[in-house]
Amino acid sequence: MQVKADFKQVRNTLVVRISGELDMLVTDQLRQEIDYRLDSNSINTLVLNLEKVSFIDSSGLGLIIGRYKKVSAQQGRIYIVGASPSVEKILLFSGINKLVPLYRSEKDVVSN
Amino acid sequence: MNVKNYVRLEFSSLPENVSFARSCVGAFASQLDCTLEDIEEIKLVVSEAVSNSIIHGYNNDPSQTIEVVVSILENNSLEIIIKDYGRGIENIDQAMEPTYSSDPSRMGLGFTFMRSFMDEMDVVSEPGKGTSVRLLRCFPSQDHRAMA
Ligand SMILES: Nc1ncnc2c1ncn2[C@@H]1O[C@H](COP(=O)(O)OP(=O)(O)O)[C@@H](O)[C@H]1O
Numbered sequence: 001m002q003v004k005a006d007f008k009q010v011r012n013t014l015v016v017r018i019s020g021e022l023d024m025l026v027t028d029q030l031r032q033e034i035d036y037r038l039d040s041n042s043i044n045t046l047v048l049n050l051e052k053v054s055f056i057d058s059s060g061l062g063l064i065i066g067r068y069k070k071v072s073a074q075q076g077r078i079y080i081v082g083a084s085p086s087v088e089k090i091l092l093f094s095g096i097n098k099l100v101p102l103y104r105s106e107k108d109v110v111s112n
Numbered sequence: 113m114n115v116k117n118y119v120r121l122e123f124s125s126l127p128e129n130v131s132f133a134r135s136c137v138g139a140f141a142s143q144l145d146c147t148l149e150d151i152e153e154i155k156l157v158v159s160e161a162v163s164n165s166i167i168h169g170y171n172n173d174p175s176q177t178i179e180v181v182v183s184i185l186e187n188n189s190l191e192i193i194i195k196d197y198g199r200g201i202e203n204i205d206q207a208m209e210p211t212y213s214s215d216p217s218r219m220g221l222g223f224t225f226m227r228s229f230m231d232e233m234d235v236v237s238e239p240g241k242g243t244s245v246r247l248l249r250c251f252p253s254q255d256h257r258a259m260a
């Protein structure tokens with residue numbers, strides 16, 4: 001497995017720390033793992049920590065947009081934190097930041 | 113244009129091979145006088161094209177074959193050809209439109225990335241026969257830069 005995800009839930013916030021390369025090989029399984037937690041726990045805030053993601057393509061962007069739709073449909077919020085410059089470039093290029101705000105760190109999300 | 117160096121890859125249409133293909137092409141491209149950022153962009157477009165062959169061309173059938181030929185041409189440009197023998201594309205103009213996807217769960221940005229990060233993109237496709245995507249990225253040679 002090229003990608004790893006650690007999950008941490010604090011009250012109604014689910015933090016997903018992803019590491020590795022976000023392409024079509026891993027998006028299906030990652031989607032299932034995230035959605036399973038979104039469905040079974042009462043979560044209204046999803047934080048995707050991409051600090052350790054070294055590559056993302058449009059399959060990875062699709063994963064993020066899909067979670068945005070799912071969380072928004074439940075009146076929840078979603079944030080991306082810690083994207084490296086090369087990953088951030090692709091996020092900005094796709095315009096995903098207009099839907100999912102980007103933050104430097106998990107602390108920055110909390111303090112906002 | 114004459115070819116200075118080339119590599120030809122042929123592999124199964126498996127998701128595992130998407131990262132293999134982009135890493136190979138990225139490593140090959142590093143022979144050119146290009147930046148790490150250039151390499152990242154090249155890896156992205158290869159990832160998009162190979163994923164398209166697997167997902168759209170072969171409908172995720174892992175028993176099919178994808179070919180990638182990457183060449184350094186005489187003028188130091190990098191040419192990448194990604195070829196499948198899958199479903200093909202009925203309407204290429206529509207397929208290339210930003211955010212168009214035949215699959216509602218996808219972003220429709222693959223061709224947009226390829227067009228934006230490469231200097232040339234040509235798609236040849238025939239329904240039922242397959243698709244070939246040719247991408248070209250120019251790198252000014254060191255001699256040219258010294259002269260400029
Ligand atoms: N190799 C291919 N074989 C068949 N159809 C393809 C191929 N590549 C692209 N397409 C078609 O072009 C559309 C747009 O591709 P793309 O811009 O990569 O977006 P996405 O992959 O998100 O759908 C696809 O939805 C598909 O219908």
Ligand SMILES: [Mg+2]
Binds near residue numbers: 058160163221222223
């Ligand atoms: Mg695509």
